Amino acid sequence: MVAGGDVSMKIDELPRRSSLLPGNPSCQGCPHAIGLKALSVLENPVLIIPAGCTTIIAGIHPKAAFNVPVLHVPFASAAAVASGLAASYRKEGVEASIVVWMGDGAADIGFATLSGAAVRNEDIIVVVSDNEAYMNTGIQSSSTTSWKARTTTSPGGKSEEKKDLAAIMLMHRIPYAATASVGYLPDFINKLKRASEIDGFRFIHLHSPCPPGWRFDSSKTVEIARLAVKTGAWILWEYSGRFRITSPSKPYKDGSKRVPLEEYIKTQGRFKGLSEEDVEEIKSKIEEQWKFLLAFEEIFR
Amino acid sequence: MRTLLTGNYAVAEAVKLSRARVIAAYPITPQTTIVEKLAEMVEKKEIDAEFIRVESEHSALAAVYGSAVAGLRSFTATSSHGLLYMYEMVWWVANARVPLVMAVVTRTIGPPWNIHTDHTDLLTMRDSGWIISMAENVQEAFDLTVQGFRISEEAGLPFTVGMDAFQLSHTAEVVDLPSQQDVDAWLPERRQPYRIEPEDPVTVGCIGPNEYTAKLRCNMAREMEKAKELVNRVDEEFGKSFGRRYGGLVEEYRLEDADYAVVMTGAWSGDAKDAIDMLRKEKLRVGMLRLRYFRPFPQKELRKLLEEKEVLVVDRDFSMGHMGILGIEVSSAIGDITNVIAGIGGVDVGVDDFKMMFRKFADKKLRKIEWWPEEMFL
Structure with missing residues (x-):
């Protein structure tokens, strides 16, 4: 049962057609394959995909896994290519929802590109489907990998902090920024819908637990995505003129309502062998993040 | 206008x-x-x-x-x-x-x-x-x-x-x-x-x-x-x-009757043409094939226009471990050439340089790969 009000959605409100076709080559339990279905709510989508897992999911020539236009582009270039498309469509009066769908890898290497496009307030939607490591190349540490998470380039656990990409993007003074989770698809769909009604640069940071990357069973993607929210480790919020913690995360403003963090951590191989002190440290980092976002909610009412 | x-x-x-x-x-x-x-x-x-x-x-x-x-x-x-x-x-x-x-x-x-x-x-x-x-x-x-x-x-x-x-x-x-x-x-x-x-x-x-x-x-x-x-x-x-034609992939300058052909490209070709005019007055038959395009590369034109001429390629670039890049390209089409490397980093190369360079070339006083002017690199 999903907590909260506007996350519920009637079946007949869900998109009838998926722009991602069945039989695509995503892994079992792939969070991108879940998230990509939500794009179907957009009118006239044009998809820009930099290198990453979704390059594979998009299919192998002569077959294609999307029934919408797709432009594959180099790793760091996506938001700039999208800017060019947007300029042309604007000049020609073409109606389109240009969506850049990238992973945390493309967001790392293309961070300047992303920042530049945000500063120019380009008329595009950027979704960073964040599985918290470079999964397509085999689980290497990224800016958004959690502290202490084991990856192939941090075999003893990541020693650096996790970057709050969505908050950084918000600080570009863009008209729309939000976080979302593949565990709460109706919430993501609603955010995409709201984003699509706004002009300018729109950013959604989608939390996407990866079974092979985080080492959990592929049947548990949604469950783990929800545990991230229920434990307060991933916080859902939205900014579009005002900042608010959104429904699925609302109950967990109150720390006592949160599911114990251990429930989330113990399900994942990447956190295997964490000491009690480490877990306490993670809890205090989560607490800090809540303080930060609640202060935001207070400021941008 | x-x-x-x-x-x-x-x-x-x-x-x-x-x-x-x-x-x-x-x-x-x-x-x-x-x-x-x-x-x-x-x-x-x-x-x-x-x-x-x-x-x-x-x-x-x-x-x-x-x-x-x-x-x-x-x-x-x-x-x-x-x-x-x-x-x-x-x-x-x-x-x-x-x-x-x-x-x-x-x-x-x-x-x-x-x-x-x-x-x-x-x-x-x-x-x-x-x-x-x-x-x-x-x-x-x-x-x-x-x-x-x-x-x-x-x-x-x-x-x-x-x-x-x-x-x-x-x-x-x-x-x-x-x-x-x-x-x-x-x-x-x-x-x-x-x-x-x-x-x-x-x-x-x-x-x-x-x-x-x-x-x-x-x-x-x-x-x-x-x-x-x-x-x-x-x-x-x-x-x-x-009303302006340049010759397509290459431009020929006093090339037809030349004994010595210079191959080069870019703005300094104008100075080299002045040098050619001066040397012509001194009865040295020099001409130029100016590369207007590197790609596609005009092999056919090079083979035809440079036949039976002594060829000097003047490069404003260098491929480390080999020779000038135009030198490599031109040799791939016509074989043996002499290659001068000059003007690297914007070093000024003027009409007098070209006169001296082409004269030395005709007198067979240039090395196969020569950094110009020699005294700068002693």
């Missing part, structure tokens, strides 16, 4: 008259004034275009890739480190077969920091699938830019106009500027192999079997080969409309 323009402003005028609709560029000396001029034209609505103020050269070429793929005539410009920073996109744009035009104001590569001309930056594009041209003067930089849109759109390959830092980019020369009407009549509507548009579920650039990549490269190679005829035809048709 005859008017006084620097190379950079002439290129900006050519972009305007070619009715480019999207321009994205990041400033770098000595290309900056192209970008500034175009931004000003867009703001004053002298040109019906969007100007995207990108945060890097990588994004400059990425943005015009996007706008060109969406169907609009697009332009960018860069130099040296900017070109190297966008290098990934240079290849992507070519392999994606997207027509667009880029000006490269040639500048040496650091360290040390140095903003002056040599041709090493432009020549890094050699194998990427761009049609690569190089201007001798401001008028030619203008003409190549206008022709570039036509050639690029007909070949389905991107086109670059090279011109030397400062010697052309910042030097004002008298230019014959055609009217908008005349350019409109000469330059056809944009065409391109495909477009990315909403509701047309085309996928471009996806993974494919290895044979798919190989076939695409072979098609590209064939198209590049066909572009030789295209370049020559466009040069001829441009001549008919505007």
Whole structure:
């Protein structure tokens, strides 16, 4: 049962057609394959995909896994290519929802590109489907990998902090920024819908637990995505003129309502062998993040 | 209309008259004034275009890739480190077969920091699938830019106009500027192999079997080969409309009866021509074959025009561990040559240098690979 009000959605409100076709080559339990279905709510989508897992999911020539236009582009270039498309469509009066769908890898290497496009307030939607490591190349540490998470380039656990990409993007003074989770698809769909009604640069940071990357069973993607929210480790919020913690995360403003963090951590191989002190440290980092976002909610009412 | 323009402003005028609709560029000396001029034209609505103020050269070429793929005539410009920073996109744009035009104001590569001309930056594009041209003067930089849109759109390959830092980019020369009407009549509507548009579920650039990549490269190679005829035809048709013909892939200067042929490219060819005129008066039969294009490479013209001549290739660039890059290229077509490396990092090479150089060449006093002037490198 999903907590909260506007996350519920009637079946007949869900998109009838998926722009991602069945039989695509995503892994079992792939969070991108879940998230990509939500794009179907957009009118006239044009998809820009930099290198990453979704390059594979998009299919192998002569077959294609999307029934919408797709432009594959180099790793760091996506938001700039999208800017060019947007300029042309604007000049020609073409109606389109240009969506850049990238992973945390493309967001790392293309961070300047992303920042530049945000500063120019380009008329595009950027979704960073964040599985918290470079999964397509085999689980290497990224800016958004959690502290202490084991990856192939941090075999003893990541020693650096996790970057709050969505908050950084918000600080570009863009008209729309939000976080979302593949565990709460109706919430993501609603955010995409709201984003699509706004002009300018729109950013959604989608939390996407990866079974092979985080080492959990592929049947548990949604469950783990929800545990991230229920434990307060991933916080859902939205900014579009005002900042608010959104429904699925609302109950967990109150720390006592949160599911114990251990429930989330113990399900994942990447956190295997964490000491009690480490877990306490993670809890205090989560607490800090809540303080930060609640202060935001207070400021941008 | 005859008017006084620097190379950079002439290129900006050519972009305007070619009715480019999207321009994205990041400033770098000595290309900056192209970008500034175009931004000003867009703001004053002298040109019906969007100007995207990108945060890097990588994004400059990425943005015009996007706008060109969406169907609009697009332009960018860069130099040296900017070109190297966008290098990934240079290849992507070519392999994606997207027509667009880029000006490269040639500048040496650091360290040390140095903003002056040599041709090493432009020549890094050699194998990427761009049609690569190089201007001798401001008028030619203008003409190549206008022709570039036509050639690029007909070949389905991107086109670059090279011109030397400062010697052309910042030097004002008298230019014959055609009217908008005349350019409109000469330059056809944009065409391109495909477009990315909403509701047309085309996928471009996806993974494919290895044979798919190989076939695409072979098609590209064939198209590049066909572009030789295209370049020559466009040069001829441009001549008919505007009264200026350059000779297509190569320009011949007092070459036919020459015993000694000099092969070179870029702005300094003008000084070398003056030296040739002087030496001719001294009864030394020197001529020039000026490379207007590096790609596609004019092997056939070289073999025909340089037959039974002593050939000196003057390079303003060098391939470390080998020889001058034009030297390599020309040897691949005609075999034995003498190669002078000069003007690296913008070192001034004037008419007197060329006179002395060509005289030494005729007297067989140059090494096979000679760094010029010898005394600088003792």
